[in-house]
Amino acid sequence: MSDVFRECRERVTAQDAARRYGMRFDRRGWAVCPFHADVRPSMSFRAGRFRCWACGASGDAVDFTGRLGLEPMAAMERLNADFALSLPIRRTQTAAETQAVRRRIEIAKEHKEFEEWRGTMTAKLCAAYQTAHTALKNMEEWDKLTGPEALDIRWQSCFEYWADTLDYGSPEEQAQLDRERGAISQWTGKVLKS
Ligand SMILES: [Zn+2]
Numbered sequence: 634m635s636d637v638f639r640e641c642r643e644r645v646t647a648q649d650a651a652r653r654y655g656m657r658f659d660r661r662g663w664a665v666c667p668f669h670a671d672v673r674p675s676m677s678f679r680a681g682r683f684r685c686w687a688c689g690a691s692g693d694a695v696d697f698t699g700r701l702g703l704e705p706m707a708a709m710e711r712l713n714a715d716f717a718l719s720l721p722i723r724r725t726q727t728a729a730e731t732q733a734v735r736r737r738i739e740i741a742k743e744h745k746e747f748e749e750w751r752g753t754m755t756a757k758l759c760a761a762y763q764t765a766h767t768a769l770k771n772m773e774e775w776d777k778l779t780g781p782e783a784l785d786i787r788w789q790s791c792f793e794y795w796a797d798t799l800d801y802g803s804p805e806e807q808a809q810l811d812r813e814r815g816a817i818s819q820w821t822g823k824v825l826k827s
Pocket residue numbers: 666667668669671675685686687688689690
């Protein structure tokens with residue numbers, strides 16, 4: 634069954650789903666986020682996934698459709714129908730698939746701690762990125778910047794890189810962030826406090 638989810642995610646991007654369910658995009662391909670009271674487009678799309686830089690919502694096409702009010706299974710069925718994917722949703726799993734699912738559950742357990750950190754960290758990184766973005770937008774002259782504002786701006790590209798890697802990075806890149814957890818939390822915390 635999980636493989637059907639995977640195939641669905643591979644064949645339908647979050648942006649495809651967003652377009653299908655009525656969202657419009659600006660020239661950059663960003664959209665007004667439907668998951669919070671958004672005014673200007675805060676939602677970007679990349680590598681098949683979506684992310685709202687204001688409220689921190691993120692995920693793939695199934696997550697996006699689910700957030701419109703459906704359980705994951707129902708969201709996948711909806712995408713299957715709306716995009717004519719012809720996924721064999723109701724067939725029973727083969728032994729290999731069952732084993733693959735079991736292995737994924739084991740991996741998920743091993744990485745549970747990292748995943749929990751990733752969840753809270755992504756939201757914090759989005760907030761820190763926004764703080765830096767605001768500092769940059771309000772900036773008139775570099776020499777008038779207060780220390781904390783300069784710090785915010787200096788770290789902006791790091792926050793973006795970390796958030797991107799947490800969302801889209803390869804397992805190796807994510808493992809690297811896992812090792813750097815302490816430093817990332819520390820710097821993000823500093824900007825959020827400033
Ligand atoms: Zn949002």
